[in-house]
Amino acid sequence: MKNKEFCIMNDNPPYWRNFRFDGSERHEALFGGRNRSKSIKDGLVVFLTFENHRGTNGIHGKNGHTLDIMLKQEAEKKWLEYYDKTIDDFIKRYGRNYL
Numbered sequence: 185m186k187n188k189e190f191c192i193m194n195d196n197p198p199y200w201r202n203f204r205f206d207g208s209e210r211h212e213a214l215f216g217g218r219n220r221s222k223s224i225k226d227g228l229v230v231f232l233t234f235e236n237h238r239g240t241n242g243i244h245g246k247n248g249h250t251l252d253i254m255l256k257q258e259a260e261k262k263w264l265e266y267y268d269k270t271i272d273d274f275i276k277r278y279g280r281n282y283l
């Protein structure tokens with residue numbers, strides 16, 4: 185049984201954690217369309233409380249835009265560093281640049 189999912193993100197409480205915890209929900213940093221499965225494959229996932237995920241101020245909530253962008257920027261930075269890639273490579277894989 186696997187209890188550690190592939191995740192290259194930094195732990196960043198209270199916003200997100202980089203490991204599954206009791207009651208957490210997994211969120212894919214680049215979640216639109218096919219980017220969701222690429223996020224999972226690349227380790228660009230985080231674990232959120234329900235509130236930080238789907239609450240009003242959560243990433244998918246109506247006041248969650250700032251948190252969403254903050255996470256996407258972190259995800260792009262980690263991806264560039266971990267895979268030793270360029271911003272152009274990121275755009276090719278995920279469609280746009282968040283930095």
Ligand SMILES: [Zn+2]
Pocket residue numbers: 210211212215237243244
């Ligand atoms: Zn999500």
